Amino acid sequence: MAVSRDVAIGIDLGGTKILTALIDEKGSILTEVELETLAPEGPEAIYDQVVSSIYRLIDERNLDESRILGIGIATAGVIDTLNKEVIFANNLGWENIPVGSLLEKEFSLPVHIVNDANAAAIAESIWGAGKGSENLVYITVSTGIGAGIISDGRLITGEGGSAGEFGHISIDANGEACGCGNIGCLENLASGSAIAKTAQHRLKMGAKSDFFTSPAKVSAEKLGKAAQGGDSFSLDILKEAAVSIGVGVTSLVHLLNTEVIVFGGGVMNLSEILLPEIKKTVAQRGLPSMTKNINIVKSTLGVNAGVLGAVGYYFEPSGKALAAFEK
Numbered sequence: 001m002a003v004s005r006d007v008a009i010g011i012d013l014g015g016t017k018i019l020t021a022l023i024d025e026k027g028s029i030l031t032e033v034e035l036e037t038l039a040p041e042g043p044e045a046i047y048d049q050v051v052s053s054i055y056r057l058i059d060e061r062n063l064d065e066s067r068i069l070g071i072g073i074a075t076a077g078v079i080d081t082l083n084k085e086v087i088f089a090n091n092l093g094w095e096n097i098p099v100g101s102l103l104e105k106e107f108s109l110p111v112h113i114v115n116d117a118n119a120a121a122i123a124e125s126i127w128g129a130g131k132g133s134e135n136l137v138y139i140t141v142s143t144g145i146g147a148g149i150i151s152d153g154r155l156i157t158g159e160g161g162s163a164g165e166f167g168h169i170s171i172d173a174n175g176e177a178c179g180c181g182n183i184g185c186l187e188n189l190a191s192g193s194a195i196a197k198t199a200q201h202r203l204k205m206g207a208k209s210d211f212f213t214s215p216a217k218v219s220a221e222k223l224g225k226a227a228q229g230g231d232s233f234s235l236d237i238l239k240e241a242a243v244s245i246g247v248g249v250t251s252l253v254h255l256l257n258t259e260v261i262v263f264g265g266g267v268m269n270l271s272e273i274l275l276p277e278i279k280k281t282v283a284q285r286g287l288p289s290m291t292k293n294i295n296i297v298k299s300t301l302g303v304n305a306g307v308l309g310a311v312g313y314y315f316e317p318s319g320k321a322l323a324a325f326e327k
């Protein structure tokens, strides 16, 4: 009797850990393997880890390989989704690695590769906070700020695979210079690193906090705890960051007429403080016809959004959202 293909293998390939998971059509993780990334040992060692984690997953589950639809990888960096290559991934030390064709040869299965923010957008549109939406943007706010864009049902990757650099849109034309070459980038105003830097600067300049005595001790995480505990110094900094994000989101909505904005990333653990300010800013500044029905929400898939989105291609009902994967 022929076995139907009903599961896929997803890999969230990061600079600190590699999460490999067996996933079904409901977006459930059936089993998973997590490895610490051997980044210091070089690009080849990481590739070997990817291969061995797939074998481990198949062996541990004693999986009939004829059930596997394919393999999907989500990773940070510039990805050529069409040609299944990593063009540049700083945290892996990978440059022009044809990881798709290498893995297809190894496992005789289809392989797809996608940028991690794009993967999260795909996952949220299939199984998560924006289920069924054809106009969704996923925004991650952590050390940096990035986005995955689905517009009219199509994942937008751009000419060179770099679309979605939301952190590097300018919010302040006369602001600070950014490493990217632009001035006043959102990332320098509202990322986790920026929030911590702002707090340190203000403390050095003599601002008073109920929570912090020394600038050296400030991190975005601690700032969040302090804000939750009622420290107005910390709360003000987070609210200002949220306004900057809201200004950026307003421009995004004006460009794309987005239906759902899904927020993920570590800084969004403070969503109860940030989301109301973001929503308020968008409502105040946006064109009412485009913003009155917009849905601005927190990710429901959390840390699994990347690994789930990696295999979204195999499960997206119409295949339409993932047109970028095909010629």
Ligand SMILES: [Zn+2]
Binding pocket: 167, 168, 169, 178, 179, 180, 181, 182, 185, 187
């Ligand atoms: Zn920038």
